[in-house]
Amino acid sequence: MLDSIVARPTQEQPHRTHRQVPVPDCALFLGVGAASAAELGNAACVICCEDTPWLLIDCGHDTLARFKRTFGSQSLPQAVFITHLHYDHVGGLEQLYFKAALGRQKVRLYVPVQLIQPLCAMLAYTGLAELREDIWHTFELHPIGEHFFHQQLRLNCYPVRHQAPGSAFSLHLPGRFFYSGDTRPIPELLIHQVTQGEIIFHDCVASGNPSHAGLDDLLREYPPAILNRLCVYHYHSQEDVQAFDDAGIRYAKPQQLIPLC
Numbered sequence: 001m002l003d004s005i006v007a008r009p010t011q012e013q014p015h016r017t018h019r020q021v022p023v024p025d026c027a028l029f030l031g032v033g034a035a036s037a038a039e040l041g042n043a044a045c046v047i048c049c050e051d052t053p054w055l056l057i058d059c060g061h062d063t064l065a066r067f068k069r070t071f072g073s074q075s076l077p078q079a080v081f082i083t084h085l086h087y088d089h090v091g092g093l094e095q096l097y098f099k100a101a102l103g104r105q106k107v108r109l110y111v112p113v114q115l116i117q118p119l120c121a122m123l124a125y126t127g128l129a130e131l132r133e134d135i136w137h138t139f140e141l142h143p144i145g146e147h148f149f150h151q152q153l154r155l156n157c158y159p160v161r162h163q164a165p166g167s168a169f170s171l172h173l174p175g176r177f178f179y180s181g182d183t184r185p186i187p188e189l190l191i192h193q194v195t196q197g198e199i200i201f202h203d204c205v206a207s208g209n210p211s212h213a214g215l216d217d218l219l220r221e222y223p224p225a226i227l228n229r230l231c232v233y234h235y236h237s238q239e240d241v242q243a244f245d246d247a248g249i250r251y252a253k254p255q256q257l258i259p260l261c
């Protein structure tokens with residue numbers, strides 16, 4: 001199924017690890033759009049191990065439909081990391097709950113601790129009348145501080161700059177990838193914490209605004225060594241893509257398999 005849908009990279013795949021613990025080797029963006037860019041999809045990314053979903057980052061309105069188109073009609077993500085609580089990133093959680101609960105499947109939900117109370121409030125009215133359970137019997141809530149373990153690998157979680165302080169978070173698997181979530185530029189994080197040559201998935205639109213990094217912001221704030229590792233997403237349109245091309249900044253496309261470091 002995956003072969004028929006995704007655009008595979010032309011370069012060689014990285015060497016497979018011989019460690020016993022599976023290590024993610026590629027990322028697949030289900031959507032790359034800003035909140036209003038419906039045709040580009042809500043920004044959501046599947047971190048994969050040998051074409052198998054390992055961790056979904058965010059679950060927007062259209063994320064489950066795109067996940068099923070990519071990985072098969074019966075498939076649901078088994079683990080989701082939430083970067084923040086804007087609906088283009090969590091609007092699909094209710095649908096995920098319904099499908100998982102009816103299929104008697106559990107879904108592990110990794111949520112930064114600062115977001116747990118408001119997320120519980122957002123999902124307070126979600127439920128199935130025929131089950132004498134609440135959603136937290138289906139969603140296995142996993143509170144995150146500065147780091148957490150998933151599939152025996154340790155990932156880091158840092159606050160980023162997206163509206164209210166402490167309301168949006170990034171995800172970092174050292175040596176493999178950094179995922180910014182929605183943010184303004186964060187040179188202090190990228191220069192001091194993301195130091196192992198990781199690919200950096202970064203929020204970017206052609207013209208920045210108080211919530212999101214713009215292309216000019218990135219070119220001003222980041223040194224060439226960081227710019228060369230960027231792969232931007234959460235953009236608006238083909239005009240944004242043209243601006244990225246003109247600036248020599250790599251960008252993610254929907255359904256494209258992107259090798260990790």
Ligand SMILES: [Zn+2]
Nearest residue numbers: 035086088182
């Ligand atoms: Zn967003």
Ligand SMILES: [Zn+2]
Nearest residue numbers: 084086162182
């Ligand atoms: Zn946002």
